[in-house]
Amino acid sequence: MESNVKKQLEIFALKARIGTVESIFNAKAGHPGGSLSICDVLAYLYNCEMKIDPANPSWEDRDRFVLSKGHAAPALYATLALKGYFPVEDLKTLRKSDSYLQGHPNMNKIPGIDMSTGSLGQGISAAVGMAIGAKLDGKDYRVYTVLGDGEIEEGEVWEAAMLAGNRKLDNLTVFVDFNGLQIDGTIEEVNSACPIDEKFKAFNWNVITIDGHNLDEIENAVNVAKNTKGAPTCIVLKTVKGKGVSYMENQVGWHGKAPNEEEYRIAMAELNEALQKLEA
Secondary structure, eight states: OOHHHHHHHHHHHHHHHHHHHHHHHHHTOOOHHHHHTTHHHHHHIIIIIOOOOTTOTTOTTSOEEEESSGGGHHHHHHHHHHTTSSOGGGGGGTTOTTOSOOSSOOTTTSTTOOSOOOSTTHHHHHHHHHHHHHHHHTOOOOEEEEEETTGGGSHHHHHHHHHHHHTTOTTEEEEEEEOSEETTEEHHHHOOOOSHHHHHHHTTOEEEEEETTOHHHHHHHHHHHHHOOSSOEEEEEEOOTTTTOTTTTTOGGGSSOOOOHHHHHHHHHHHHHHHHHHHO
C-alpha cells in the first residue's frame, strides 16, 4: 500500500474513533470497546474496496455491508458520516429518542445501512442471503460482514457458514473481530469458539488470519478473498478491544458502557493528539 494512501486511511480510522467516542459519550450509553476495534477494517472497506455511492445509497449494484455485531453501530455510523451519507454532527444524537441513529443499525431509517442488525447471528445469515441473491441475479457485487468473536458462539452463525460453504459463495467475505473479550469476560471464560480458523475451514471456507489493525495485511487479505474462487472467505482479525484509547484497551469493562466527562476528556485528548501527529 502506498504510504500516502495508508496515512489517509489511518487518519480516517482515527476520525472514526473520535466520532465513536463522541457519539457514545453524548448518548451516555453504547459499546465503545468493540466499536473501536473495527475502525481500521471499516476505513479500508469504505475508502478502498467497496463499490458505494453516498449520493445514491440504494444503488442496485453497490457492494453490501452487514454489521452482524450490530452493537458496534457507533463505528459504522462514524464511518458513514465521514463518507458523506449524513452529517457528522448527527453522531451526537446517538440513541436519543428522536434520532434516526439508534443503538443498532436500522436499514429503514439510516442511509448506507444495508441490513438492520442487533440480534447476534442474524447478520451473517442475511449476508449469506444477499450473496446467494447476487449469484441468482447474475450480479457481480460483493457482500461483506463483520462478526464478533463472542457472537460466533451463536448456533445460527454456523448454520449460515455451512450454507455459504456448500453454496461456494465466493462473493462473500466475513470478518471476525477476534479481540478475545465479550460482555461477561474473555471468550475462553464464557464459551470459546476457538480455534476459529479451523471451524470455518471445516465448513469449506478459505480462511486468513491477520493483524486487524494493520492496513497492509487487511488489503492483502481482501485481495486474496476477491481472487478466491469456489469458496467464501473468512478473515480473522486479531484486534485490541478499545483500540486507540489507553484505558479502554483490552479491558472487558468497556464492552458496553459510556465514558464519564473525565474519561471522555482523556480519550479525546489521546485520539486528537494521535490525529495531529498524523496530519502534521
